[in-house]
Amino acid sequence: MKNFTANLVICFFTLFLNSQINASGFFGSSDSEGKSGLMAEAIKYAELAKTHKAHPEEIHEYAKMSLEYVKKAEIQAIEHDNTQARTHITESLRRLVEAIKHARMGHARIATEYIDDALVEMYQMTDN
Template sequence: MKIISTTIAIGMFSFFLNTQVYAEDVGYRAEAIQHAEEAIKHGKMGHAEELLTYAKVSMGYAQAASNSGADDHMKQAVGHLVKAIGHAKMDRAGAATNHTRTAMSYMQESKL
């Protein structure tokens, strides 16, 4: 009987630990998408500097989600955000916006 209760306790503990990691992943992913949307909005207006700011923040959250166990879609999103940041630094809002859009679509496809 003691073995069964110990097994149940360990199982419940594992469940709650996994739930917390999942919640963090979802939060990082949501923040990354939100900041990518802002970057795209500014990119459409030709504001490369503002796009750069939001893309950097989005990339930080996307990297955190990726490090917390998100799938390869999030890693691809990070790659496109790196490209978007590079274009934004060269004041190329159009190209940066396109990469940010692609990154956002990968983030939305990402499964945690």
């Protein structure tokens, strides 16, 4: 019975520590976590596109979804007269369009490179 109680205590202690580590984000997180709004959605879909490096069809679909959110963010930036954000958005749009074009042609590696470039611009916009 002592072994059972000791094992039970160890299990609860392990679960407690595991939940504390996960809550602190120790194991890492996606760059889009913690961000909100249209650009966060665009980043999320661009990151998903990036994870499908060898599948141009998947890159194409996720890049198109990201592009839609970036377009909406552009409209929002125009409405708020945010010229600094618009610069990053314009570059993100340009690179996403290129990624979609190359994914459509089956060039997964090149499309992924354009996704990476678009993500850099998106991150810079959200950091400002």
